[in-house]
Amino acid sequence: MRMASERVTLKDDFARAKDGHVLPLEERYARKALGEHGGVWVVYVCDQEDRKACASLSKVVEAFAKRVKGYDWLRVAAVNAAVESNRGWVDALGRDAGAGDRRNWPAVFLLPPLPWAAEGRAWDRYVDAEPVDCEPHNNLPMRLARVAKWLRDSRVPLLDTSPDQRGCSAADRTCAAVDEKTPMATLLVDDGMGPHVLRALRVARAKYAPLFDVSLATCFAGDGKAACAAERGGFPRLGVEHRGEPAFWLELADDRKIDDAEAATRLRHALAGIYAARRASLTPRASRALAVDGLGDIKDPCAMAGFDGNFKRMDGLYFGKPAWKRGNVLVRWHPGSSRNRGNGAWLITDHETMDRAWGYLEADVMLPLSNASANCWTFYCHSTKEWTCQPHVSIKDLS
Numbered sequence: 001m002r003m004a005s006e007r008v009t010l011k012d013d014f015a016r017a018k019d020g021h022v023l024p025l026e027e028r029y030a031r032k033a034l035g036e037h038g039g040v041w042v043v044y045v046c047d048q049e050d051r052k053a054c055a056s057l058s059k060v061v062e063a064f065a066k067r068v069k070g071y072d073w074l075r076v077a078a079v080n081a082a083v084e085s086n087r088g089w090v091d092a093l094g095r096d097a098g099a100g101d102r103r104n105w106p107a108v109f110l111l112p113p114l115p116w117a118a119e120g121r122a123w124d125r126y127v128d129a130e131p132v133d134c135e136p137h138n139n140l141p142m143r144l145a146r147v148a149k150w151l152r153d154s155r156v157p158l159l160d161t162s163p164d165q166r167g168c169s170a171a172d173r174t175c176a177a178v179d180e181k182t183p184m185a186t187l188l189v190d191d192g193m194g195p196h197v198l199r200a201l202r203v204a205r206a207k208y209a210p211l212f213d214v215s216l217a218t219c220f221a222g223d224g225k226a227a228c229a230a231e232r233g234g235f236p237r238l239g240v241e242h243r244g245e246p247a248f249w250l251e252l253a254d255d256r257k258i259d260d261a262e263a264a265t266r267l268r269h270a271l272a273g274i275y276a277a278r279r280a281s282l283t284p285r286a287s288r289a290l291a292v293d294g295l296g297d298i299k300d301p302c303a304m305a306g307f308d309g310n311f312k313r314m315d316g317l318y319f320g321k322p323a324w325k326r327g328n329v330l331v332r333w334h335p336g337s338s339r340n341r342g343n344g345a346w347l348i349t350d351h352e353t354m355d356r357a358w359g360y361l362e363a364d365v366m367l368p369l370s371n372a373s374a375n376c377w378t379f380y381c382h383s384t385k386e387w388t389c390q391p392h393v394s395i396k397d398l399s
Contacts, residue, residue: 022062022077023075024078039074039075040148041077043129044108045078045079045106045108045109046081047105048082049082054106057134061076061140073152107134113151136386142388150206156202157216158217183211184212184215185213185271186214186239187201187214187217189217189218190218190219190220190236193218200267200268201216232249237250252270289324290396291310292309292331293396296308301383311326330347330348344363345362346360347359359378360377377389
């Protein structure tokens with residue numbers, strides 16, 4: 001029989017698999033455990049006192065942990081929010097991830113891999129957490145796997161020098177992702193870089209990938225890089241390259257030293273301005289033909305067999321929007337100005353005039369979708385009346 005006084009030392013029995021695939025975390029050793037494994041973490045938070053809410057989700061998390069036990073880059077942990085000492089840091093986890101002050105558990109957060117800059121330093125991993133929607137439970141493992149893979153590959157490339165020279169550091173394995181033909185926005189930082197700035201860079205790299213790459217360069221003590229010269233300005237500093245021209249620099253700091261959170265805010269605003277300028281300079285190009293693949297791989301009861309193949313572009317703008325057709329199926333792109341959310345989107349539909357679709361993928365700019373397989377198309381399943389993610393569906397440019 002447990003006594004009430006033992007509440008502060010309770011282990012997370014509610015989410016701990018018998019074979020040990022789920023690691024129970026407590027405040028006193030959570031940071032150390034998260035630091036010992038530098039890969040992706042899935043952190044499940046629930047209040048043991050609300051057993052009804054935890055019951056079904058705990059089984060899903062345990063099953064997911066067992067399924068990924070062979071992945072050396074992924075770990076699963078659980079936190080009991082009923083333990084008094086845990087409440088402060090799990091609430092902070094929710095706030096830093098943009099989920100507000102989370103009092104209604106359960107919830108699931110994913111932590112990206114530790115950046116190269118965190119090696120040998122105390123690094124606050126909670127700041128960089130990504131919340132994942134827990135509903136519906138049956139689709140949660142697929143969402144967790146998709147976000148975990150995205151986080152694994154989201155590390156910002158580390159440049160040896162300035163963006164116009166494109167020298168990649170041997171310490172960073174994402175250097176292969178740097179495209180010499182794509183304009184680059186590079187943040188130059190000193191020893192004061194923190195997790196808020198790195199999170200802003202990582203999110204921007206994914207958001208603005210069609211128009212420019214986002215990378216990182218450092219100026220540590222005694223660094224002899226030309227870009228690190230004192231006369232160039234303070235840190236952090238954003239270098240922007242445009243079509244092979246030498247980079248120009250935007251100093252994010254003013255005369256005073258700004259903290260990590262304020263630097264991240266200024267960085268987001270600067271990158272958004274660069275994105276808007278680049279987007280305005282693009283003339284959308286409608287491909288002559290698109291190849292749709294993966295629809296036949298959707299499993300029952302949401303199967304969509306027979307729709308894969310090549311779609312030919314319709315002349316001009318079809319009802320004001322670019323469209324491609326195969327049989328009675330249309331692939332259309334809607335600009336952000338025509339949608340309530342303000343983001344452009346691709347639709348797969350049989351409606352010629354109505355904005356109803358079987359599936360959609362949000363994409364701000366109409367560009368060839370050769371990399372669409374990295375995104376997640378969302379399809380409506382008529383049998384279950386639910387929208388489900390289908391990451392294997394892709395649309396490629398055949399021009």
